[in-house]
Amino acid sequence: MYDNVNPFEEVKKQINIVREKADIDSTVADQLKHPRQIITVSIPIKMDNDDLKIFTGYRVQYNMWRGPYKGGIRYHPSVELDEVKALAAWMTFKTSVVDIPYGGAKGGIVCDPKTMSCTELERLTRRYTSMIMDVIGPFKDVPAPDVGTDSQTMAWIMDTYSSIKGYSIPEIVTGKPINLGGSQGREGATGLSVAICARIAANKIGLKLSGARVAVQGYGKVGYATAKSLNEMGCKIIALSDTKGCIVNQKGIDPQKAKEFKNKTGSIYGLEGCNKIPLNDLLEIDCDILVPAALENSITENNCDKIKAKIISEGANGPTTPKADETLFEKGVFVVPDVLANAGGVTVSYFEWVQNLNRDRWSLAEVNKRLEERMINSFEEVHAFSEQMNASMRTAAYVLALKRLEEAHLKLGLFP
Ligand code: GLU
Numbered sequence: 457m458y459d460n461v462n463p464f465e466e467v468k469k470q471i472n473i474v475r476e477k478a479d480i481d482s483t484v485a486d487q488l489k490h491p492r493q494i495i496t497v498s499i500p501i502k503m504d505n506d507d508l509k510i511f512t513g514y515r516v517q518y519n520m521w522r523g524p525y526k527g528g529i530r531y532h533p534s535v536e537l538d539e540v541k542a543l544a545a546w547m548t549f550k551t552s553v554v555d556i557p558y559g560g561a562k563g564g565i566v567c568d569p570k571t572m573s574c575t576e577l578e579r580l581t582r583r584y585t586s587m588i589m590d591v592i593g594p595f596k597d598v599p600a601p602d603v604g605t606d607s608q609t610m611a612w613i614m615d616t617y618s619s620i621k622g623y624s625i626p627e628i629v630t631g632k633p634i635n636l637g638g639s640q641g642r643e644g645a646t647g648l649s650v651a652i653c654a655r656i657a658a659n660k661i662g663l664k665l666s667g668a669r670v671a672v673q674g675y676g677k678v679g680y681a682t683a684k685s686l687n688e689m690g691c692k693i694i695a696l697s698d699t700k701g702c703i704v705n706q707k708g709i710d711p712q713k714a715k716e717f718k719n720k721t722g723s724i725y726g727l728e729g730c731n732k733i734p735l736n737d738l739l740e741i742d743c744d745i746l747v748p749a750a751l752e753n754s755i756t757e758n759n760c761d762k763i764k765a766k767i768i769s770e771g772a773n774g775p776t777t778p779k780a781d782e783t784l785f786e787k788g789v790f791v792v793p794d795v796l797a798n799a800g801g802v803t804v805s806y807f808e809w810v811q812n813l814n815r816d817r818w819s820l821a822e823v824n825k826r827l828e829e830r831m832i833n834s835f836e837e838v839h840a841f842s843e844q845m846n847a848s849m850r851t852a853a854y855v856l857a858l859k860r861l862e863e864a865h866l867k868l869g870l871f872p
Pocket residue numbers: 526527528529598599600601602603630631773798799801802803805
């Protein structure tokens with residue numbers, strides 16, 4: 457983990473900041489510093505060479521005041537429980553910021569999907585699903601893709617769950633392949649919302665989007681979709697990075713070409729016509745819009761002073777620590793926080809679930825229209841709060857989220 461920052465400690469700090477500023481009921485704030493339920497499983501898998509390997513998996517069900525648990529499943533070697541807890545907490549705030557009727561959850565398996573075969577990943581996914589079977593469900597907890605998982609992973613989960621239950625249950629997961637009930641637009645939804653937020657932010661500060669220089673950290677599903685969407689809006693992608701390195705081209709990088717190059721070689725590093733620069737320099741590059749789309753804690757007190765971007769739209773979950781966020785706010789950088797900027801993913805997941813429950817199909821135009829509308833409304837709500845409180849967009853987003861959670865809890869009351 458970057459700089460050894462524990463993301464769950466950062467979540468609790470963030471709740472404290474907001475609780476003071478917005479006078480949140482202390483019993484509500486206290487409960488929101490604790491996940492409701494944690495499931496840890498040891499998953500035995502026969503590897504292709506016949507060896508048995510035991511993987512650790514988690515599902516953290518954080519909060520369900522506003523609806524069923526909802527959140528992705530991450531496959532990554534650095535997955536750890538406090539990280540999954542933080543990610544589950546962020547899902548709780550994210551679904552509240554964009555006002556969709558879900559709570560928050562997250563899952564993870566400590567593994568390196570890049571070094572595993574497709575059959576190993578299938579066995580791992582199916583066994584994990586069977587082990588968390590009792591706690592998930594279409595009205596209980598609805599998983600989705602995250603780092604290291606995709607629509608194929610969701611298809612295996614759907615099939616395992618449906619096979620055990622004895623009938624087809626597409627609404628058990630979102631982010632499925634389209635012909636299995638996946639929604640149009642789900643794959644690019646997270647990136648599209650990051651781009652929409654950058655566009656609205658540009659408008660607020662009077663930055664012309666056409667020709668605006670963009671740097672993207674991390675070139676996975678979200679990094680690529682954001683670069684593509686921003687490019688279509690007229691921006692120029694001048695720098696990209698992934699785990700291997702960082703590339704720069706002031707004349708502009710074609711997001712599609714970069715993706716094809718990465719598919720072929722495993723990295724964007726070495727793309728024709730681009731200069732190679734040290735990995736960590738990406739965040740400090742002279743650009744207008746910076747998109748952190750890698751893992752948590754990449755923008756900290758140690759590097760936030762060096763950031764030159766005017767706008768940061770967060771594709772990753774938790775890329776900026778609360779302290780760094782404060783400094784960036786004082787410096788006048790317009791930061792659109794993760795719980796707003798990347799909420800397009802879970803928003804279209806919600807659309808997918810609604811379509812599944814109604815046995816319905818919406819067109820791409822319909823999905824994108826609804827997404828656009830919800831992102832604009834949520835952005836404006838958060839922005840109004842931030843102006844009113846003279847606080848960062850992150851603090852404002854948390855205030856909005858916590859206020860909605862507080863209202864839900866105070867109406868529900870405490871059982872028993
Ligand atoms: N993993 C994504 C996120 O962090 C999507 C979650 C979902 O669609 O449920 O927001």
